[in-house]
Amino acid sequence: MTADPNRADERATWLEKASTLSEALPFFREHAGETFVIKYGGHAMGDENLAQLFARDVVLLRQVGINPVVVHGGGPQIGAMLERLKIKSEFVDGLRVTDQATVDIVEMVLAGSINKQIVTAINQAGGFAVGLSGKDGQLIRARKLRRTTRDPDSNIERVLDLGFVGEPAEINPHILNFFQQSDIIPVIAPTGVGMSGETYNINADTAAGAIGGACGASRLIFLTDVAGVLDKQGNLIPDMTARQARQLIADGTISGGMIPKVETCLQAVELGVKAAVILDGRVPHAMLLELFTPHGAGTLIRHDAA
Numbered sequence: 001m002t003a004d005p006n007r008a009d010e011r012a013t014w015l016e017k018a019s020t021l022s023e024a025l026p027f028f029r030e031h032a033g034e035t036f037v038i039k040y041g042g043h044a045m046g047d048e049n050l051a052q053l054f055a056r057d058v059v060l061l062r063q064v065g066i067n068p069v070v071v072h073g074g075g076p077q078i079g080a081m082l083e084r085l086k087i088k089s090e091f092v093d094g095l096r097v098t099d100q101a102t103v104d105i106v107e108m109v110l111a112g113s114i115n116k117q118i119v120t121a122i123n124q125a126g127g128f129a130v131g132l133s134g135k136d137g138q139l140i141r142a143r144k145l146r147r148t149t150r151d152p153d154s155n156i157e158r159v160l161d162l163g164f165v166g167e168p169a170e171i172n173p174h175i176l177n178f179f180q181q182s183d184i185i186p187v188i189a190p191t192g193v194g195m196s197g198e199t200y201n202i203n204a205d206t207a208a209g210a211i212g213g214a215c216g217a218s219r220l221i222f223l224t225d226v227a228g229v230l231d232k233q234g235n236l237i238p239d240m241t242a243r244q245a246r247q248l249i250a251d252g253t254i255s256g257g258m259i260p261k262v263e264t265c266l267q268a269v270e271l272g273v274k275a276a277v278i279l280d281g282r283v284p285h286a287m288l289l290e291l292f293t294p295h296g297a298g299t300l301i302r303h304d305a306a
């Protein structure tokens with residue numbers, strides 16, 4: 001009897017799939033019980049199909065015993081809404097200057113529509129996601145971010161007023177502990193609450209780093225819209241030490257929205273997070289490729305001594 005070539009092809013494909021699953025077993029075992037903080041950037045969530053795959057991957061992580069904590073951004077979506085409302089917006093070092101009108105829109109877009117879209121996608125993929133902002137249960141207590149700049153000619157330091165841009169002052173660990181001990185997947189919008197109940201707009205990368213530190217995450221994963229950190233020629237830097245990263249920020253190779261991302265990775269590895277990676281969220285299953293196969297891409301940031 002001659003074998004049906006089409007059936008043979010099909011069998012080979014399924015065998016390959018089964019082998020991939022089987023090869024992932026040591027990775028599942030290695031990470032079971034660990035907490036991964038996944039920063040889902042606004043640029044990475046543009047495509048609906050990719051957003052569904054992301055939701056499935058998050059559910060899969062939970063199924064194999066990992067505690068995923070999703071912290072999301074939404075910079076481009078905030079920008080689009082501000083434009084519709086004809087509210088001007090500008091950035092300083094990757095941070096949006098945020099007045100009262102802007103912070104109201106930031107909260108509406110982040111804690112409202114985007115948060116609920118992600119929660120819905122994860123729940124539709126079979127997970128059990130609960131959305132919250134940094135204000136819920138005072139998850140992120142924030143203070144006004146103080147930023148200074150030094151004039152290169154006079155060398156005089158100036159304080160920049162970014163309005164309601166905040167930085168995390170304290171993360172409430174109770175809520176995170178509660179989620180870690182349940183099957184709930186928290187989906188967190190990066191707004192914070194100040195001493196007088198005022199709302200702060202926190203860069204989502206910074207919020208992800210603070211949450212990762214507070215819940216003892218072993219990994220911080222940033223999904224963005226570039227292959228990773230690129231050098232001056234536009235080539236991917238697969239891994240770098242903290243010292244190299246600081247040099248690239250100082251010489252301007254790393255700029256804009258990549259600055260808070262890399263700064264957060266630096267702080268995280270200094271605080272003991274095992275690995276901080278910046279991945280291309282436009283690649284289907286980028287997280288699974290990175291975590292469970294030898295085909296990870298993107299940029300890994302590690303401690304100088306590593």
Ligand SMILES: Nc1ncnc2c1ncn2[C@@H]1O[C@H](COP(=O)(O)OP(=O)(O)O)[C@@H](O)[C@H]1O
Pocket residue numbers: 040041042043044073074075076223224225226228229230231253254255256257258259
């Ligand atoms: N050296 C660099 N390598 C890669 N991206 C860089 C670099 N410097 C600046 N960037 C910019 O950083 C952007 C990613 O940050 P951001 O726009 O804030 O994304 P996200 O919404 O995912 O947080 C890239 O799209 C790119 O324009």
Ligand SMILES: CC(=O)N[C@@H](CCC(=O)OP(=O)(O)O)C(=O)O
Pocket residue numbers: 040041042043072073074075076078094095096106165166190201202203204205257
């Ligand atoms: C202070 C500050 O810049 N906050 C950000 C919050 C959203 C964010 O960080 O979104 P991405 O991760 O998609 O860039 C903003 O207003 O755009």
